[in-house]
Each structure stands twice: as structure tokens, then as C-alpha cells.
Amino acid sequence: MHMSRAQRIASSAGMDAVVISNGTSPFLDPVFWYVTEQTSGTFEGSFAVISKDGGLDVVTGRLEETTAKKGKGNVHVYETRDDMESIFKGLLKGCGRIGISGRSVSYNASEYLKKVSGAELTDVSAKIAGVIAIKDRKEITEIRKACGVTSKTASEIPGMLHRGMTEKEASRLIDSDMRDNGGTGNAFETIAAFGPNSAEPHYRPSDRRLKKGDAALFDFGSMHGMYCSDLTRTVFFGKTDDILERAYAVVLKAKDAGMREMYDGAPAKDADTAARNIIDGSEFKGMFIHSFGHGIGMSIHESPSVSHRSEDILKEGMVVSAEPGIYIPGTGGIRIEDTVLITKGGHEVLTEFDQSFTVI
Ligand SMILES: [Mn+2]
Known part of the structure; x- marks a missing residue:
């Protein structure tokens, strides 16, 4: 069976969800481009949310909406911090354990995720690295x-x-x-x-x-x-x-x-x-x-x-x-x-x- 990139990460991480987070340049995570299969865009302040079964949601601002829709994943657009919070609350509902890419996520972003989800965060970067090491x-x-x-x-x-x-x-x-x-x-x-x-x-x-x-x-x-x-x-x-x-x-x-x-x-x-x-x-x-x-x-x-x-x-x-x-x-x-x-x-x-x- 052919697995999508997001499915490979989900199955390797074994979490309720995995959140890939981009801060401002240069604090951007290549894994965001890997799962969305995007070939352009800056995607500052954007997130890729991978569900337990490998579903993919992209959370981004108005600026990158058009680009985001050319890639993989369901696109959710926020305009304000409140919008962003309610998108995350919806996507991460019921998640007790969330995997993050600890090598590239900022401290601020992980504190934010903890606050909006109420979940326990686990660094799954070694597992993600194992997945992306094998090229399709x-x-x-x-x-x-x-x-x-x-x-x-x-x-x-x-x-x-x-x-x-x-x-x-x-x-x-x-x-x-x-x-x-x-x-x-x-x-x-x-x-x-x-x-x-x-x-x-x-x-x-x-x-x-x-x-x-x-x-x-x-x-x-x-x-x-x-x-x-x-x-x-x-x-x-x-x-x-x-x-x-x-x-x-x-x-x-x-x-x-x-x-x-x-x-x-x-x-x-x-x-x-x-x-x-x-x-x-x-x-x-x-x-x-x-x-x-x-x-x-x-x-x-x-x-x-x-x-x-x-x-x-x-x-x-x-x-x-x-x-x-x-x-x-x-x-x-x-x-x-x-x-x-x-x-x-x-x-x-x-x-x-x-x-x-x-x-x-
Ligand atoms: Mn070399």
C-alpha cells in the first residue's frame, strides 16, 4: 500500500497528532515543505498538523492562502490570534499526546501549542528524521x-x-x-x-x-x-x-x-x-x-x-x-x-x- 508522507510520519511517531511549526525566517522547518509537497512560499507562522491516521491540515495566514492550496492538506486560514486558537482547538481536540519537531520548533511555539491543546508534547524529531532520510x-x-x-x-x-x-x-x-x-x-x-x-x-x-x-x-x-x-x-x-x-x-x-x-x-x-x-x-x-x-x-x-x-x-x-x-x-x-x-x-x-x- 502506498503511504503518503504524512502517513509515514504519523505511523512512525505514534502520537495522537504531530504538529510541524514554522516561526519567522530562518526558524522554518523543511518538514513543513516535505509533508505539504510545496515547492515555494515562505509560510512564516504556518503549521502542518498531522493526525493520528496521517490526515494533513495546514494552518496559515491570508498571505499564503493561494500558495497553500496548491499543496497537500486541508487549508485553514486565520486572520487573528483568536482565529488561530479556535482552528487549533478544533484540530487538536481530544489529543493527549502531541509530537513536535523538537530540533526546529521554537520555545514560544511549543509553549503556545501546550496552552491551546492542553496536551503533553513529545519531541519526535529523531523519528521524523528517520522517515525523511528515505527519499521517494x-x-x-x-x-x-x-x-x-x-x-x-x-x-x-x-x-x-x-x-x-x-x-x-x-x-x-x-x-x-x-x-x-x-x-x-x-x-x-x-x-x-x-x-x-x-x-x-x-x-x-x-x-x-x-x-x-x-x-x-x-x-x-x-x-x-x-x-x-x-x-x-x-x-x-x-x-x-x-x-x-x-x-x-x-x-x-x-x-x-x-x-x-x-x-x-x-x-x-x-x-x-x-x-x-x-x-x-x-x-x-x-x-x-x-x-x-x-x-x-x-x-x-x-x-x-x-x-x-x-x-x-x-x-x-x-x-x-x-x-x-x-x-x-x-x-x-x-x-x-x-x-x-x-x-x-x-x-x-x-x-x-x-x-x-x-x-x-
Ligand atoms: Mn558534504
């Missing part, structure tokens, strides 16, 4: 498109680089190229890191200029619709230090080893462990300072976690990153990353660009 066909189509945009931009990077350009210039070129290729926005702020700066995994681009011998690390992802993608490549601008060339070979080997552990039913931690063993068994022991991967969907970092501490199991339909790295302070860093779809028998790599050692 529509979502996979969007993620595939997002990955296509990002891959096309990756293929254009070698032609963008020239001596003396700054990291900021490179990141701006990447961003506008992704838009030109059909992207609908950045999944996160693009990282362009040259030389020793590439040894900082979450670096922000500066006015550092590209010099001969630099490692040049680019970590970027376009959105398509509401969905993200994630890709990293490290290339070399002219002949570089031998140590970086050796590190590159180890990262590539670690990535292959990790990706062999990515299939439906595999413990997520196995991919991290396999990659980490390769790096820690090399001269670069201890230099892989983050986890192997993370789930990708409407958010750039979501469930499952692909770290050595993860208790998640990889399942068909999950989309995760595979991104080992080696970071040598003062010299440079290497990271190679792709976005990967978990399938029944293994996985499919959704981003696509040559990952062999490249000197430009």
Missing part, C-alpha cells in the same frame, strides 16, 4: 537534477582558474555557473580554499590569491527545487608538494574503501571505519578529522550520520555524501566528495566528475 521517487528526481547541475559546474572549474584570482572570485564564479546550469540556489556557502587554507574543512573564501603549486579545494552544491547536492574536488595549480600527491592517493583509496560499504542494510559506521582505517594506516594517521558522510535532502546535513559512532543503518532510497579527507596544517588539505544514492544491491553515485589526480 519525486525527491530522488530532484536530487538527481541538483547533482547534475553541480557536476556540470565541476567540469567547468578547470577552465575558470587562473593565476592571481582570489578564493572569493572563484566561489562567485562557481555560484553563478550553478545558476546558469539551472540550479535554484546554493545548498550551502561555496568553499574555495587555496594552498594552506585547504587544510580547514569548513573554510570561508578570502582574498587569498591562487599561486603556482597550490592545492585548490572546491566544495559546493546546487539546489534544484527544494533539494540539495554536495560535491568536493581538490585540484593542483601546477606542480605541488609530493606530500599532497601522496595524500591524494590515500584519500582516493579511502573513498573507494568506504564506498564499498555503502549498500542497503549496511551499518552506516562501516563506511567511515573502512575509510578511516586506510588513512590511519598511512603516514597521515589522525588527519581525517571529520566523519565520512551525512544524509542529504532538503537540508544539506541530515540523517543518516555516516560517522564511526553512528548507529544508523543505510537503506535503499537514502542519499548520503562520501567525503574522506586529509588535512595537513600549514601545507594543505585534500577532500574528494560525491553524493551517493543507496540502492538495493549497492549504491549509485549521483554526482559525476573525474576524481583522478589533476594538475592544471
Whole structure:
């Protein structure tokens, strides 16, 4: 039987109702867009109410009424706080236990819900994360498109680089190229890191200029619709230090080893462990300072976690990153990353660009 997204959340949460709440931007919950299948709108001050059996009601203001009616769910429009209160009283009547998305609901909204419903609130965000980690066909189509945009931009990077350009210039070129290729926005702020700066995994681009011998690390992802993608490549601008060339070979080997552990039913931690063993068994022991991967969907970092501490199991339909790295302070860093779809028998790599050692 085909279950709607709201039904999947209702059955996983096991509550009398689940309320997804949007405050004012940026305190918005992607789960609202997930259940309503909306592709636009701001929906500040809007709520999605999922009943025990998976029915969906949307509570919103006049401003978003027209947009709301294009999505899933029965739309209830309020004009005043009193209207809102009576809508909630009707929808939540008889509910003793209400699930909320504790990771994203504001304190004020949860106090309000408690007051209008008289119910006990329970954080069901881990259960919701488990549901949204498994993408349906529509979502996979969007993620595939997002990955296509990002891959096309990756293929254009070698032609963008020239001596003396700054990291900021490179990141701006990447961003506008992704838009030109059909992207609908950045999944996160693009990282362009040259030389020793590439040894900082979450670096922000500066006015550092590209010099001969630099490692040049680019970590970027376009959105398509509401969905993200994630890709990293490290290339070399002219002949570089031998140590970086050796590190590159180890990262590539670690990535292959990790990706062999990515299939439906595999413990997520196995991919991290396999990659980490390769790096820690090399001269670069201890230099892989983050986890192997993370789930990708409407958010750039979501469930499952692909770290050595993860208790998640990889399942068909999950989309995760595979991104080992080696970071040598003062010299440079290497990271190679792709976005990967978990399938029944293994996985499919959704981003696509040559990952062999490249000197430009
Ligand atoms: Mn990533």
C-alpha cells in the first residue's frame, strides 16, 4: 500500500497528532515543505498538523492562502490570534499526546501549542528524521537534477582558474555557473580554499590569491527545487608538494574503501571505519578529522550520520555524501566528495566528475 508522507510520519511517531511549526525566517522547518509537497512560499507562522491516521491540515495566514492550496492538506486560514486558537482547538481536540519537531520548533511555539491543546508534547524529531532520510521517487528526481547541475559546474572549474584570482572570485564564479546550469540556489556557502587554507574543512573564501603549486579545494552544491547536492574536488595549480600527491592517493583509496560499504542494510559506521582505517594506516594517521558522510535532502546535513559512532543503518532510497579527507596544517588539505544514492544491491553515485589526480 502506498503511504503518503504524512502517513509515514504519523505511523512512525505514534502520537495522537504531530504538529510541524514554522516561526519567522530562518526558524522554518523543511518538514513543513516535505509533508505539504510545496515547492515555494515562505509560510512564516504556518503549521502542518498531522493526525493520528496521517490526515494533513495546514494552518496559515491570508498571505499564503493561494500558495497553500496548491499543496497537500486541508487549508485553514486565520486572520487573528483568536482565529488561530479556535482552528487549533478544533484540530487538536481530544489529543493527549502531541509530537513536535523538537530540533526546529521554537520555545514560544511549543509553549503556545501546550496552552491551546492542553496536551503533553513529545519531541519526535529523531523519528521524523528517520522517515525523511528515505527519499521517494519525486525527491530522488530532484536530487538527481541538483547533482547534475553541480557536476556540470565541476567540469567547468578547470577552465575558470587562473593565476592571481582570489578564493572569493572563484566561489562567485562557481555560484553563478550553478545558476546558469539551472540550479535554484546554493545548498550551502561555496568553499574555495587555496594552498594552506585547504587544510580547514569548513573554510570561508578570502582574498587569498591562487599561486603556482597550490592545492585548490572546491566544495559546493546546487539546489534544484527544494533539494540539495554536495560535491568536493581538490585540484593542483601546477606542480605541488609530493606530500599532497601522496595524500591524494590515500584519500582516493579511502573513498573507494568506504564506498564499498555503502549498500542497503549496511551499518552506516562501516563506511567511515573502512575509510578511516586506510588513512590511519598511512603516514597521515589522525588527519581525517571529520566523519565520512551525512544524509542529504532538503537540508544539506541530515540523517543518516555516516560517522564511526553512528548507529544508523543505510537503506535503499537514502542519499548520503562520501567525503574522506586529509588535512595537513600549514601545507594543505585534500577532500574528494560525491553524493551517493543507496540502492538495493549497492549504491549509485549521483554526482559525476573525474576524481583522478589533476594538475592544471
Ligand atoms: Mn558534504
